[in-house]
Amino acid sequence: HPPETAALPSTRRPVAPLLERAPAKVNLGLRVLGRRADGYHELWSLVAFAGAGDRLTYDPAGAPGLGLAGPGAATLAVEPDNLVLKAARELAGRVSGLEVGRFTLDKRLPVSSGIGGGSADAAAVLRLLARANGLAQDDARLFEAALATGSDVPACLHGRSCLMAGRGESLTPLRLPRFGALLVNPRIPVATGAVFRALGLAAGETRAPPPAMPDGFATRAEVLAFLADLPNDLEPPARRLEPSLQEVAERLAGTPAVRLVRMSGSGATFFGLYDDCRAAARAAKQIAAARPDWWVKPTVLG
Ligand code: C5P
16 A cells, blocks of 8 residues: 555645635624623613625635725724624634634724724624634524624624624514615714713613613514614713714704614714615715715614
8 A cells, every 4th residue: 555645646626716705793682771780781682683794705715814804994903802802712712623714804883983883893703713613603602602702792693683782692583674874984983882982871871771672673664763762871971972973863863764873882983873874875975965974874773
């Protein structure tokens, strides 16, 4: 028998890169119910996902690490605290023998903007690593790694509309009718921690009881009626920190047929809801013409 040597032709076929979408998360409403003893805030939020998002590709055979591409690549640095790398580390710490290759992030969403770009990227990393390593997508270690990476990552891992409670660990799926939506960001990054701190709640302080759980939504009108009583409690402190957000809200409110204007997460992205994508596209043209320096993205939600 000839000895088996490295010079023999490899029978390993090249592995095709894997692709995962990382959709933007939108908090349609977000109550801050209080502040927990551990310092995190107790939340209650109706979360939806947009058609718009980042994209991640994964080469299992590539050198471990992260490469950046896309229109937002220059707005991001590959630091160890990057949520993509953090998510991979958190999963590797929970799954022995996890193989980690090379990620390429096609960055399209604005950073630190309240629509969970980094969290969506982290969740996509967990899905990619699960696929490449043969883990089930409902493996509890994915969820644990998600929560350890950031409060919004479990919801992004779920990836479909839901009610989010606790600091982000309690998720109840809830189907939503589709809306046309317009996401508008003035390219002002807002630090999530600063907005929460500006609420001024002491550890252990309670502010409001949890709202009643909705049964589900059959129509857009039902969602809008529900949202009338479910504001974003982070919007007033974010506006105090960044008074220029007023213009974003006003420009959205000035678009035809807009049903709701509100900030998502800790900001600074605002969204407008419309009955269909055509109305959202019309609104996008109007705002982009007035403020070509802003990030303006028509999309679908729900
Ligand atoms: O969990 P994550 O690292 O994404 O949170 C960023 C910051 O936002 C936290 O350090 C905390 O200041 C604040 N936060 C909070 N309560 C939450 C989520 C985030 O106070 N439920």
